[in-house]
Amino acid sequence: MIALLTALACTTVSWTPALAIGPAVTPTQAQVYVAGRRIAFAHLGITYGDPVAQVDDPGLHAMLASVGARSSWQPGTRFVAITRGDGKLITFTLGSNAVSVDGSPVSMPFAPFSSGSKMYLPLLPLAKALDLGVRGFQGGYVFVPQIVSVTPRREGSVTIVRIAGSAPLTWHSSSANSSHAHTLTITFPGFGTDATGAQPIAAGLATRADVTESGPPGFPTTAVAIALKHAATFASHRVGSGAAVDVVIARDSAQLRAATPASTPSSVHVAVTPLQTLPPTPKSTPAPTLPPPTPESTLQPTATTSTTPAVVPSGISTAEPLGPGESPSPSSSESPLPGASMPPLTSQKITDVSVAELPNGTRITLTLTGPVTFEWHRLGDPDDRYWLDIDHTVLVGAAQLLTSKLAFIKEIKVSQHLLDPDQVVRVSITPTQAIDVRVGTVAGSPNQLGIEIESQPPAPDAPIAGVGNTFGIAQASTPPSGQPVLPSRTDPTLIVIDPGHGGTDPGSLNTAYGLTESHVTLNIAERLEADLKRQGWHVVMTRDGDYDVGPPGGTDAQELQARCDVANAAGARLFVSVHINSSVSAAPNGGTTYYWQPTDRALAQTVQNDMITASGITDDGVIRNNFYVIHHTRMPSILVEVAYLSNSHDATLLSRQSFLDQVAAGIAHGIADFTGGPPAPVGQARPQQPPGAPKP
Amino acid sequence: MAVAGCSPKTPSTVTPQVTVYFCKVGTDALVPTPFSVDKSLEGSRLENALVAQLLAGPAVPTSTVVQFPTGTSANVELSGDLATVDLNGPITKAYRGGASDEVGLFKSLTYTVTSVTGIARVQVTLAGRKMPTLPGGEFEIDEPLTRETFAQ
Numbered sequence: 001m002i003a004l005l006t007a008l009a010c011t012t013v014s015w016t017p018a019l020a021i022g023p024a025v026t027p028t029q030a031q032v033y034v035a036g037r038r039i040a041f042a043h044l045g046i047t048y049g050d051p052v053a054q055v056d057d058p059g060l061h062a063m064l065a066s067v068g069a070r071s072s073w074q075p076g077t078r079f080v081a082i083t084r085g086d087g088k089l090i091t092f093t094l095g096s097n098a099v100s101v102d103g104s105p106v107s108m109p110f111a112p113f114s115s116g117s118k119m120y121l122p123l124l125p126l127a128k129a130l131d132l133g134v135r136g137f138q139g140g141y142v143f144v145p146q147i148v149s150v151t152p153r154r155e156g157s158v159t160i161v162r163i164a165g166s167a168p169l170t171w172h173s174s175s176a177n178s179s180h181a182h183t184l185t186i187t188f189p190g191f192g193t194d195a196t197g198a199q200p201i202a203a204g205l206a207t208r209a210d211v212t213e214s215g216p217p218g219f220p221t222t223a224v225a226i227a228l229k230h231a232a233t234f235a236s237h238r239v240g241s242g243a244a245v246d247v248v249i250a251r252d253s254a255q256l257r258a259a260t261p262a263s264t265p266s267s268v269h270v271a272v273t274p275l276q277t278l279p280p281t282p283k284s285t286p287a288p289t290l291p292p293p294t295p296e297s298t299l300q301p302t303a304t305t306s307t308t309p310a311v312v313p314s315g316i317s318t319a320e321p322l323g324p325g326e327s328p329s330p331s332s333s334e335s336p337l338p339g340a341s342m343p344p345l346t347s348q349k350i351t352d353v354s355v356a357e358l359p360n361g362t363r364i365t366l367t368l369t370g371p372v373t374f375e376w377h378r379l380g381d382p383d384d385r386y387w388l389d390i391d392h393t394v395l396v397g398a399a400q401l402l403t404s405k406l407a408f409i410k411e412i413k414v415s416q417h418l419l420d421p422d423q424v425v426r427v428s429i430t431p432t433q434a435i436d437v438r439v440g441t442v443a444g445s446p447n448q449l450g451i452e453i454e455s456q457p458p459a460p461d462a463p464i465a466g467v468g469n470t471f472g473i474a475q476a477s478t479p480p481s482g483q484p485v486l487p488s489r490t491d492p493t494l495i496v497i498d499p500g501h502g503g504t505d506p507g508s509l510n511t512a513y514g515l516t517e518s519h520v521t522l523n524i525a526e527r528l529e530a531d532l533k534r535q536g537w538h539v540v541m542t543r544d545g546d547y548d549v550g551p552p553g554g555t556d557a558q559e560l561q562a563r564c565d566v567a568n569a570a571g572a573r574l575f576v577s578v579h580i581n582s583s584v585s586a587a588p589n590g591g592t593t594y595y596w597q598p599t600d601r602a603l604a605q606t607v608q609n610d611m612i613t614a615s616g617i618t619d620d621g622v623i624r625n626n627f628y629v630i631h632h633t634r635m636p637s638i639l640v641e642v643a644y645l646s647n648s649h650d651a652t653l654l655s656r657q658s659f660l661d662q663v664a665a666g667i668a669h670g671i672a673d674f675t676g677g678p679p680a681p682v683g684q685a686r687p688q689q690p691p692g693a694p695k696p
Numbered sequence: 697m698a699v700a701g702c703s704p705k706t707p708s709t710v711t712p713q714v715t716v717y718f719c720k721v722g723t724d725a726l727v728p729t730p731f732s733v734d735k736s737l738e739g740s741r742l743e744n745a746l747v748a749q750l751l752a753g754p755a756v757p758t759s760t761v762v763q764f765p766t767g768t769s770a771n772v773e774l775s776g777d778l779a780t781v782d783l784n785g786p787i788t789k790a791y792r793g794g795a796s797d798e799v800g801l802f803k804s805l806t807y808t809v810t811s812v813t814g815i816a817r818v819q820v821t822l823a824g825r826k827m828p829t830l831p832g833g834e835f836e837i838d839e840p841l842t843r844e845t846f847a848q
Contacts, residue, residue: 583793587721594795628836631836
């Protein structure tokens with residue numbers, strides 16, 4: 001931070017006008033291409049080596065228009081709101097190097113700044129916020145719209161594959177049917193993608209989607225090839241403002257006609273809460289619960305229905321919800337952010353962790369070397385774990401286990417959750433009942449982040465996730481009807497099953513028994529899928545046939561990562577990888593469940609217990625090991641090694657369908673035991689338990 | 697190339713504390729196996745001798761410990777507390793063993809290499825390249841392994 005301030009101080013003495021505040025802007029002749037078209041800027045400049053443009057530059061408006069976005073900015077105000085083609089909101093704030101994208105802060109190398117009466121935006125972070133790819137070009141910058149997601153779903157008798165882009169889509173479609181393969185290909189000229197590769201689709205008629213990019217980097221073409229189970233007919237419909245297309249696939253034209261085009265995305269409620277300031281001493285103030293703000297808060301919370309989560313910069317007197325295309329309405333009483341300091345450019349450190357008991361709860365205090373951004377989540381009944389991830393932060397020293405006097409707190413852990421390339425410190429709290437947690441800076445100690453566990457349970461409609469930072473914005477989401485839901489990127493009803501190996505990698509073999517690991521894992525996984533669906537879960541398989549999940553000819557790393565990507569992209573609640581063990585020795589036998597995150601040990605143990613009970617296989621225990629797929633998935637993850645293919649007793653069992661069924665039933669039972677089953681559908685909330693009531 | 701008898705002006709009088717660790721099949725239990733080496737061996741030459749012994753297997757052949765596939769060779773280079781062990785042979789092409797053997801291989805390798813004073817971390821490479829796992833394997837090897845990697 002000091003380096004930045006120094007840099008700012010040094011650069012303000014350059015050629016900028018006398019009244020200007022901000023770094024130097026060097027004019028450049030660099031060319032900018034967006035979606036294959038040259039964009040003419042009136043005043044394109046270079047600051048800190050990166051391109052910047054004035055907010056009211058016609059080139060900037062042309063750039064936004066070419067991808068279906070638009071901006072609003074009033075001279076003299078500190079905020080620029082840009083509405084993307086898909087309705088998501090981007091907010092730049094003068095002096096803040098965190099740009100808000102759809103409600104989440106994203107850091108950028110330097111903040112928007114003013115020079116004279118002009119406000120400048122950095123173009124590369126803008127392109128990133130617009131989901132545009134940045135491609136190499138010697139004479140300037142090429143921004144390429146992207147195909148960002150391919151999402152299948154089932155609606156009645158038809159299968160719908162939604163393909164979403166970062167700009168209004170134009171496409172061609174074609175189909176190919178042979179006696180062996182039926183493929184539907186949607187081609188998007190001018191679109192690139194970072195999502196190349198194959199993904200299995202477990203929805204109706206479609207089995208797989210292959211996303212490929214071809215053509216010149218500056219004007220690529222992305223093709224989405226959808227493999228079908230059998231010949232089908234299809235239609236494609238533009239969705240919403242045109243940044244997505246729904247490909248409706250039906251068995252015959254009658255079904256296709258009966259299918260209605262997809263509706264636009266449903267609305268969401270958004271509440272905005274300020275970052276709390278926690279009292280300096282434990283006994284001073286009774287703690288109000290989140291989300292109702294403290295009465296003395298300078299921000300009033302609002303809740304509204306909007307398709308774009310609102311982001312309200314701190315320091316303004318009212319926080320008006322924003323709808324698509326509306327501009328933010330900062331009050332005229334703008335003032336410097338209270339207590340705000342320059343957001344972090346480099347990672348911060350946590351130099352001290354302490355815990356203190358309060359009259360009404362427990363406070364964990366983290367001492368930081370500078371401002372940070374964080375994100376928190378709270379799972380719902382019956383798995384009430386809470387965790388808070390602090391971004392770009394390193395924990396000095398070893399992970400710490402803390403204790404609380406609160407009887408319902410089983411474990412509090414502060415640990416380095418990720419280190420490379422992302423640095424994330426996680427505070428995880430494992431309670432035996434739902435807990436309410438407040439997060440805020442400690443009054444009088446702006447470098448301390450306090451996390452307070454309340455002794456009272458949260459209100460039924462309390463938010464279950466939020467983001468915030470210690471230099472400005474705090475935001476939390478509430479569900480539409482008071483029904484707890486996980487954040488939009490997490491599906492609490494979804495379990496991803498990964499049948500180990502497959503395709504070019506058969507895994508272990510036992511030729512004497514005619515057993516191939518990849519076939520046995522798929523067999524168990526298919527039965528596990530059926531068992532879990534009976535429990536009410538949604539299930540996605542990383543593969544549902546004998547094929548590679550990663551790109552054809554891809555590396556082993558791509559293959560393993562592709563399996564993680566399925567779960568991460570879907571925001572699964574749990575990830576279960578099914579494998580069969582093997583050894584050079586015929587002696588070892590039995591089943592083991594592996595985990596990596598220490599917090600997943602209980603899940604592993606529960607599944608292991610139930611698998612052993614159901615199948616009678618020898619219990620080899622649960623073991624912590626760094627297996628790729630349980631390390632690189634972002635949700636509770638386990639890897640089950642069911643039995644040894646290399647042991648004749650186990651191989652005999654693995655040859656029997658009844659044993660494989662028992663194993664699947666045992667794993668499913670373990671998941672039910674651990675989770676309590678999938679969340680109840682909206683409108684059928686679980687009965688609220690009195691505080692402290694034992695779990696069923 | 698250093699040759700015993702002509703290089704050290706102050707010959708070592710202490711036998712290096714060397715142990716090769718094998719890993720029992722089906723468990724993560726280690727079998728420490730004392731191993732005599734020439735007193736003059738030190739640094740990477742000592743490590744290479746240790747790893748060669750690990751790859752060769754126990755003096756009395758047994759199927760009770762995990763062993764690297766026949767044809768596996770290794771070269772060890774040292775830098776500070778980091779030993780880089782480059783594996784070559786069929787194991788770099790495809791691994792068809794099970795997870796417990798796979799962990800056992802790297803646990804035995806890590807314990808063996810870090811038995812030398814001053815060496816704490818082991819970076820495994822496959823035919824000269826850092827890889828996330830063995831091909832067809834599950835266990836992550838793209839970051840240096842330490843004894844703590846295998847702590848429960």
